[in-house]
Amino acid sequence: KTQVEQSPQSLVVRQGENCVLQCNYSVTPDNHLRWFKQDTGKGLVSLTVLVDQKDKTSNGRYSATLDKDAKHSTLHITATLLDDTATYICVVGDRGSALGRLHFGAGTQLIVIP
Amino acid sequence: DMKVTQMPRYLIKRMGENVLLECGQDMSHETMYWYRQDPGLGLQLIYISYDVDSNSEGDIPKGYRVSRKKREHFSLILDSAKTNQTSVYFCASSFVGASAETLYFGSGTRLTVL
Numbered sequence: 001k002t003q004v005e006q007s008p009q010s011l012v013v014r015q016g017e018n019c020v021l022q023c024n025y026s027v028t029p030d031n032h033l034r035w036f037k038q039d040t041g042k043g044l045v046s047l048t049v050l051v052d053q054k055d056k057t058s059n060g061r062y063s064a065t066l067d068k069d070a071k072h073s074t075l076h077i078t079a080t081l082l083d084d085t086a087t088y089i090c091v092v093g094d095r096g097s098a099l100g101r102l103h104f105g106a107g108t109q110l111i112v113i114p
Numbered sequence: 115d116m117k118v119t120q121m122p123r124y125l126i127k128r129m130g131e132n133v134l135l136e137c138g139q140d141m142s143h144e145t146m147y148w149y150r151q152d153p154g155l156g157l158q159l160i161y162i163s164y165d166v167d168s169n170s171e172g173d174i175p176k177g178y179r180v181s182r183k184k185r186e187h188f189s190l191i192l193d194s195a196k197t198n199q200t201s202v203y204f205c206a207s208s209f210v211g212a213s214a215e216t217l218y219f220g221s222g223t224r225l226t227v228l
Contacts, residue, residue, distance in 0.1 A: 098164065
């Protein structure tokens with residue numbers, strides 16, 4: 001059973017618009033949640049990690065929230081650029097160390113058009 | 115420059131042939147991973163290596179084996195490849211920081227088994 005669900009599956013926005021990506025999970029325990037960006041044909045690159053019960057992070061035009069009570073996270077992308085076209089993957093870790101397991105979502109494919 | 119390098123990038127094999135996928139990292143990370151990525155699914159863990167000759171099965175180890183004789187190299191071996199092993203394979207190494215484990219991914223190997 002999939003423990004990390006991302007929505008929407010795909011999203012098309014115009015350059016300059018804002019967008020919000022959602023991640024719901026059932027992983028227990030939920031030590032941390034990380035968002036990755038995967039460009040087509042490339043590996044995953046970490047954007048941000050959230051750790052606290054109710055957490056917020058900001059990394060340039062990317063900002064993220066986590067609510068562990070709701071087991072829900074959002075990734076906001078402000079003023080999208082063509083280079084933001086990629087798949088965004090939500091990953092929940094059940095421990096803070098390598099002895100834990102990482103649970104990957106299937107990703108949201110974001111396409112930014114001119 | 116922190117890097118995980120995978121070779122080859124693309125590989126086509128016939129069913130029953132042996133396959134060797136190689137991965138190297140220049141960060142002296144102890145822990146390394148092999149994942150596969152299939153359309154519509156999250157990354158699935160094949161094997162994890164905690165250090166030289168210290169390997170553990172992941173969630174889908176059947177049909178695969180690994181070798182780690184040096185900390186910087188981690189190989190994935192398919193003995194007698196099957197068509198259902200057609201996939202994109204990612205290697206990663208990890209560093210446990212103050213907040214959570216951080217993964218560094220290679221660019222992937224796209225394997226097609228005919």
